[in-house]
Amino acid sequence: MRPEPSGPAADGGERTMESREAVDERVRALEEVCREVRRLAHALNQPLTAVVGNAELLALDVEDPELAEGIERIVREARRMSDLVQELAETARRSGSDGVPSG
């Protein structure tokens, strides 16, 4: 269990010193984190849809150009969030119960 301060494979080398039990435990903990991430990514969709929907509705009604500009900005940023949440869901899916592809 000696640390190797230098060497090219320091990261991997460290890991092979862990007991098999510890590594299995780590896999379980990481998988639990990923499950929680999938749940949260899913939960984000509901308020996000509400934000986009409300902003788009408001954009139709507003005549004041300054208000319109502010609402337009909200729509734009909410769509950016939408992209990120989708990316998040896809990333978390990569860790699915089928296991992470090792290639």
Added chain:
Amino acid sequence: MRPEPSGPAADGGERTMESREAVDERVRALEEVCREVRRLAHALNQPLTAVVGNAELLALDVEDPELAEGIERIVREARRMSDLVQELAETARRSGSDGVPSG
């Protein structure tokens, strides 16, 4: 270190049949997923702050009660997102480079 096909620890048992190399590879892949989640959780903060900030500003200016209600709803939902993104960041941090606590 023989696998035990039946018994109370069936889940762990399954995993012990994987080669050590495969498990290490899976840990690396899961850690990579968690890193990406941390990046995305961080990236979500910027548009989220913009949405909340813009909506709060608009709420100050709007007099029409229907518009005010719509903007209030945006603020409320955006704050819900804020809570979820924070939870996401904390969850992803649990998988940090210090490793996942195994207890």
